Amino acid sequence: MIESAVKTIKEYNMIDKGDSIVVGVSGGPDSICLINLLSEFKEKYNLRLYVVHVNHMLRGIDADNDASFVEGVCRGMGIPFFLFKEDVKKYALEKGLSEEAAGREVRYKAFHEIFEKVNADKIAVAHNKNDVAETILLNILRGAGTAGLIGIKPVNGNIIRPLIRTTRDEILDYLKSKNIKFVVDATNKEDVYRRNRIRLKLIPFIEENFGIDIVENLYRTSQIILDDEDYLNEECEKIFKKISIFNEESVMLDIDEIKKLHDSLKKRLIRMAYKAIRGDTNELTYKHVEDALKLIDKQTSSKIDLPFEIEVIKSYNNLIFRKRTFIVPNQIEVKLKIPGITDAGCLGTYKAEIIDREAVEGFNLGKYHKLFDMDMLDGDITLRYRRSGDYIAPLNMKGTKTLKEYFIDEKVPKEMRDKIPLLAIDNCIVWIVGYRMSDKYKVRDGTKKVLSIQYIKDG
Template structure:
């Protein structure tokens, strides 16, 4: 056993990456890093008492070169008797369709495929061949782009069922090991091009830092990454008890109490806010976004700040609310007739004839029954306007729609987009909120309409 193998074994044991009985799926590209990982885990699988398999995704980006990579990986696995899984995916088409980078598209498709094979064949862990040089590039990229603590902490040693057993090795250590053991591997020529940000750092910037400042730069960054990852773990424990104070609607809204921001430790609060927003919207906001959120604390209700990743934050009375920037347009006056169903702002509104015996009382405010004895056949659906008034059912007299929405304490996002349904110039329904008293059902009601929003 040589020094490189001992180094990896020690790293695996120290971080409890592999335990007896694991069934590990190894991501292989054909490049030196994944070839090293494949041969290493194959050599020590009896020592670990594990089963292994290998998986390759052909991104169809480099023509015959991509096909040769796939064949190379398949051949190695056959020679060492390791189960092999592969698929071909049009990463470029996916990238264009979803308006994301090729790198992001490839990552998304790869990991979806890896998880699929894990479920189908009983693998409980995925091993990827990220190394210390990859970590250095990741840290620099995130630092340059203003990422938070998690970003500049680099590549995690493990995340859920994904493990990175050779993160401790430099690229040179891997290449030397492969050369000494006469293991073949493939070279992705696209890595030599500086067209991609990561390649530019790898080929131009990092070599200059090593030459002129710190020859051990990669190792220094790795040690700092591990320290920051431990710090992040500690912060996660500390902030867990505070997390319940922040309210979320999955992928829709994050609501942060003003008192929470004002009273708690700023460092912990900043960390937690970023974590909750990142998790809720499946994105990575920038540190500057958190600063913008903090600025809203001292602004008046209704003020807003645009954030990155198409998010926007609003100052409410007692909360700061973050949501996706709306791309919906307020409808102009749309005519809807009895019996019609229309699509509006991603929902369906219908007005249907009904009968008294068909009425079903529901707690849902998106379904209402009205007396249509004085109703004309055509309705108008529109956004509420300044000066709109109605007779809220259960209340006396009229009330401005604006005042009513303030009374029920809906946030400014909802208020701005609130719709009303009117008939013959009279508001029938503040949609999804309250009916007008003039159209409530009465014992002598003869004609019934069912209003439904879903």
Template structure:
């Protein structure tokens, strides 16, 4: 048994190294419920800490669904964290009440609140990784649940080992192996009675459906579900690689809206259309759709009548004769702005809500070392300014020469490449130089300088530019 334990630890550590889950000096926030899986993960990450010099913090969300039992779990995790001198981050929420307000199931609302809590905690306390204890059985259950509820390729691909800040190093390991490890190492944990509640869909799948499928149909049902997930992930990745190119071919930004040409869109395969819409919503509106949302949008596209619409969160999708127009509820069109400015002065505008200042400085090599260190500060060659300056927002056809590039680039393409949502595009100030009838973009404020105005070895005087959003 002891040898098995050491073997499991070795497999876990090797898997973490192979996948580059962690690096020295990472700050890792462990999501710990107090159950078997999260306590096993905490034990294993503690071993990893000895060789990788990572910093560990513990996060626990008390859902307040089980009264004293929920408080017991919180106390258990807190005691564990303090005994190992790990920072302990805890929050208590009335999930049942929140679910009623959001009109979601308790399970879905609890999931959303947990992830929001983990992400906010990581941001507040400077953690660059969030570690959860999902394992191979969780993966199989998730894929099967999504098949039952209806899912596209993204859903069938299941849980990802790495997504943003989230890392799931136990995902390739079975529940049985984790259980053996916990027993062998005598790791303490608490039992959550709600995991046996078959009113919850995932629990019915775990305790009723998968055992039935294993007994009556397929002894290796979990293995085959996971294989399906891997194939779905590869297929999704293939379509996603082409989604940006296809998006640019069928969608155009127009006056603060995204306009999709239906005829061109319908030439693609269904899976391609799915990937394209996923790209649109994620990059332009920072929003993720459910499979049922895609179905509703597909129905809208197929309708012959104009003027029909569907709404997803804050995004309105409006059908015209041959287009779908995407825009947000709080913005049908952001107002344009254009302000003439003088160098060496400070400005602040309540609407559109930003401040701008410029100041003269002599060039020095010491000052050059600070270039690019502050996101909303840039330095340009003062002598390269020959016209008058103004700040305005983006308009169709704008081009500039991003620093480091030889050629010009459409600002609309630059925004897409940098994943700037369409609603934000019109709010980003552009510092421009007007020379007669000609106009050059100097700085896409907070994002990129134009190469023609950069500091070079002939520069003697600088113009320091500062841009900030008003609080």
């Protein structure tokens, strides 16, 4: 078993020398095997280990005893121990989740909290080969795409799974050979949860009646699909970056570009946009993805709700994914430093320079770099979001427009208008960042001093 784990760790580059690792330990055989295994590697890799135990408050005194057991194991190994208690049943009701999904969310929140607290490098969890098979079968019963047939990835960001190629029987043999104690969660023997029914009834039935090692076969399938998924996701990531505008609060996808794609890529883009906001695709179903794609053919302002307070809106030629609780701090106002670097927080960072007219070689510097006639600027330039009364004389256009009129004419999605940074002198807009600058302040033949302003970083 140790050889299998060592091979897995090396193949997936799971551990580097000097790593700090947060280890999720429930007290069951899998996690006790994991912490003992990592403890054996501690000196060789110069590891710093931290154990997190989460009491789900579902089993009363038994759960408290499990926590005490894990704490005692850590004390004996000289490993720091962190205990979390969370009423998972209550959490599930509040969030509208199953108890299983709520438990998973609570656990990973605890892992990441300690990860940040101790400045760790990795989070190690004890999923094994049987867990992969069970997860694949569970996903098939739910109606899974190819991503669901991967089951559980060996490495997912900073989360590592050293036991992913090890079977449950091999784990038990390892613990028995070393006389290592562990606790048994009695609820694992109850067929209340669907996963338990798969473990206790479906897998034994398949093995007994079809004479195959279903765990090994499903694991092998998962590895084949994992390679394909990695490639397809890499290609989809390139498309996503090309046709989207995104930040932590929202993602905007170009509908015309989506229409050009194969249905498989369309669905991946929807999941990718959701993940960019949520952080994962847990609870996002096939129907959610289909409903989001149906918005493409609906009228502007049509919308649907997705799990975890995320909504999708069709606005002109865009699909916008955003958190429903998003509020723009529209009272923020920051004076632009001329010359200098201005960090305007959520409005972004800007570099301003004064240069001679003769040094200007071209005027088309892109969406995020503009040149202005310094002598025409008749007041302090401030960075802010839009306000009532704002107007602009758009470059190379006659007359002025209210900012609202400009946004409507240019089909800027209504949901994005409050989030676009502006450079303004009072209510006169100097530059709509990423869009158009004012004709009033453009560089002319008689211009002597030129103000260069460059948007250099998102807020």
